[in-house]
Amino acid sequence: MRHTISLLTDNKPGVLARIAGLFSGRGFNIASLSVNETLDPTVSQMTIVTYVSNAEDPIIEQITKQLNKLIDVIKVIDFESGHYNYIDRELALIKVTVDEHKRSEVLNIADIFRGKIVDVSRNHYTVEVTGDEDKINAIVDLFRPIGIKEIVRTGKATLPRERPRCADKQ
Amino acid sequence: MQIQGAQILLECLQKEKVKVIFGYPGGSVLDVYNALHESDITHILVRHEQGAVHAADGYARTTGDVGVCLVTSGPGATNTVTGIATAYMDSIPLVVLTGQVPTMLIGNDAFQEADIVGITRPCTKHNYLVRSLQELPRVIKEAFYIARSGRPGPVLVDLPKNIVNQTKEFAFPESISIKGYKPTYKGNRRQISRAVDEILKSKRPVIYAGGGVVLANASTELHKFAKKLQIPVTMTLMGLGCFPGTDELSLGMLGMHGTYRANMAVTNCDLLIAIGARFDDRVTGDLNTFASSAKIIHMDIDPTSISKNIKVDIPIVGDAKEILKDVLQTIGTKRTKKQQVKPWLDTIAQWKAKHSLAYQMKDVIKPQFVIEKLYECTKGNCIISTEVGQNQMWTAQYFRFDKPRKLLTSGGLGTMGYGFPAAIGAQVAAPKQTVIDIAGDGSIQMNIQELATAVQYNLPVKIAILNNHCLGMVRQWQQLFYDKCYSHSTFEAHPDFVKLAEAYGAAGLRATTPDDVERVIKKALAIKKPVIMEFIVEPEECVYPMVPSGKSISDMILL
Incomplete structure (x- = not known):
């Protein structure tokens, strides 16, 4: 299953290499990654998505502990630990192959997903869409039979919600 | 007064009370060596950079202070890697100073250039490439602090030549604050009292002490603890000496070449108290049979060591000395029953009678x-x-x-x-x-x-x-x-x-x-x-007892 980890780190050269090395040194693949500066320019925020066989896997505990151990890492949030309810968004740019029969269908789908057409040429529409991973996967599935020429997806941007999980209230 | 970067470096080292450096000069560190000539710091010129790191490591293990070595860029730096990895695996505090080509040449495949910060990233506790003379004093102070605090380890500082030969006013920072690094020393009170309850209940306890006891200088506390409750102590290779080997409660080393009584005791105990040890594969053998009927208490300063190989029942993160002090204090107010462990000690005495450490004398030297x-x-x-x-x-x-x-x-x-x-x-x-x-x-x-x-x-x-x-x-x-x-x-x-x-x-x-x-x-x-x-010596001699790799540690080949 997917596992989403959010980090606050020092904003300086070599930090990403340390974190990437920690994953690669243990044979884990980073499925997606986003890095950005926070309001404090000395601090970066990263969201890393990785795959593990199950959420109870002790390796996730090991990964979060190892991340915490890095001197440059200030804070680690494991979103799958059950303590957090969170919002996550990805952005995708999808270049769909179109002809005169398919233009309206593509527009329709983009509209349903609240996507935007950001580039148009004779044979292609480029659709910009944001949403969580499932939403992006869904629109990709719909465009696939029409014909996707190219696609790029960003890493996840995540933020914990300001209210506890429903389960925690009970 | 403006002084050269090399002198600033040496001033910093003296502030950190460095007395000895093990090193080998070369192009990139000539300015540092020039300053060193006039310095009070003793320099030992080795014959190979690997030797410099191991010597600094031996110095650190003997004194408990941070060992320091100084080498040049490129091959000088890469020759230190084995020594650094050795110190890293054994948690030995070192500061390794490496020369580097001038900052404007970094990345240009300059003569004697190596990305030593990149190379040593996975085998140092932390490492630095100094980017300006301004930050040098802070980096050196942090390097020593990181090397010696928490779970100790080697820290590498890469010093570009143009930084050590610039001049600047010297100011040593009074304090440091590293946002992402706050080692825990004091054990959690609740966990300690849970551990003490288990310890007092246990009928077949064993202490499994590792290098962490040595690093924390916790031998006195360990001795008091073991003696007070009559708990036998087995040590890892790194732990040897943290409890007297001649004491009747000592079981000797455990693991692949451990004694029969140590391995049997760990296999059959009902409570394993791991202190500053990390359940290495050479110690545990087959994980499924290692202390399989025991509750496990694990005291360690490094959270990543806990439940890494074996699920621990009561983890206590902190310094071995601090935790043991608190454990002794908590026990101090409670009643202990020494006779409760008597049958267990008798069983161990029977295992000891097997004399697993024995060899046959012949006319060749054994x-x-x-x-x-x-x-x-x-x-x-x-x-x-x-x-x-x-x-x-x-x-x-x-x-x-x-x-x-x-x-x-x-x-x-x-x-x-x-x-x-x-x-x-x-x-x-x-x-x-x-x-x-x-x-x-x-x-x-x-x-x-x-x-x-x-x-x-x-x-x-x-x-x-x-x-x-x-x-x-x-x-x-x-x-x-x-x-x-x-x-x-x-x-x-x-x-x-x-x-x-x-x-x-x-x-x-x-x-x-x-x-x-x-x-x-x-x-x-x-x-x-x-x-x-x-x-x-006898060429055919083998080390016994021996546990074949991956087997249960009770599965020993005896002589």
Whole structure:
């Protein structure tokens, strides 16, 4: 299953290499990654998505502990630990192959997903869409039979919600 | 006053109370060496950079202070990697200063350029490339703080040449604050009281003590704790000496070449108290059968060590000394029943009667006999370093260490060639002590060049070579698990070690029969310069007991 980890780190050269090395040194693949500066320019925020066989896997505990151990890492949030309810968004740019029969269908789908057409040429529409991973996967599935020429997806941007999980209230 | 970066570096080192640097000069660090010439800091010129790191490591293990080495860029830096990895695996505090090409040449494949920060990222606790002279004092202060605090480890600081030869006002930071680094020293009170409840309930407890007890200087507390509750203590290779090896509660070392009683005790205990140990595969063997009927308490300063290999019931994160103090205090107010563990100690005494450490004397020298004689002749009052392989295991088994910081050995990485330079570092740290490197004929040749260093600085290190004309441990595995196919594990050419010692200006002695052994050792101990003692030993001897790799530790091959 997917596992989403959010980090606050020092904003300086070599930090990403340390974190990437920690994953690669243990044979884990980073499925997606986003890095950005926070309001404090000395601090970066990263969201890393990785795959593990199950959420109870002790390796996730090991990964979060190892991340915490890095001197440059200030804070680690494991979103799958059950303590957090969170919002996550990805952005995708999808270049769909179109002809005169398919233009309206593509527009329709983009509209349903609240996507935007950001580039148009004779044979292609480029659709910009944001949403969580499932939403992006869904629109990709719909465009696939029409014909996707190219696609790029960003890493996840995540933020914990300001209210506890429903389960925690009970 | 404006001073040069190199002088600022040395001022910083003096603020950190550095007395000795082990190093080797080269182009990128010439400014530092120029400043060092006028400095109060002692510099030991080694013969290979790997030797510098191992010597600094031996110095650190002996004193508990941070060991420091200084090398040039490129090959100087890459030669330190094995030494750094050795220190990293054994949590030894080091600061490794490497020269680097000027900042404007970095990344240009300049002469003697190597991305040493990139290369050592996975084998240092932390590392730095200094980007401006402005940040140099802070980096040095942080490097020492990180190296010695929490779970200690090596820190590398890469110093571009143009930074150490600029000039600037010197100001040393008073304090440091590293946002992402706040080691925990005090154990959690609730966890400690849960642990104490289990300890008082237990009928078959065992303490499994590791290098963390040595690093935390917690031997006194461990001794009080074990004695008060009559809990037997087994030690890892790294832990040897943290509890007296001659004490009746000592079970000796556990694991692959552990004693019968230690491995049986761990297998059958109902409570395993791990202190500053990390459940290494050489200790646990098959994880499914390791202390399988026991509750496990694990005290360790590094959270990543806890529940890494074995699920722990009561984790306590903190410094071994602080935790043990709190444990003793908590127990202090409660009733303890010593007779509760009496049957357990009786069972262990029966296991002890099996005398798993034994060998048959013949007319050739048995390597174990040499270790026993070294122990007798020194009365255990010396610092021992080892190389890696059979020599290391026999030392761990037959030399009884009563005090911590008396055994210097590469436990985690298993670095052949570690022992001799480490012994040099120890001798620098403790000039009046006897320091002996117990070596094999294979491993001594990995850093034999340091004999010149020992001679130059008049360091009377003794080397005991157990010469079986082969790579003993490799040969042992080939004998037991590879149908005696001795593929490339025997040496058909060797130097004459006695003449070699003499060629370096050291002394050389050789023993070929059991009767020679004591005489050679006594003679060597009386010589006030480096001595090689070569013992021609039984080539076919194996280290027993032995647990085959991956088997349960109760599944021992005994002699």
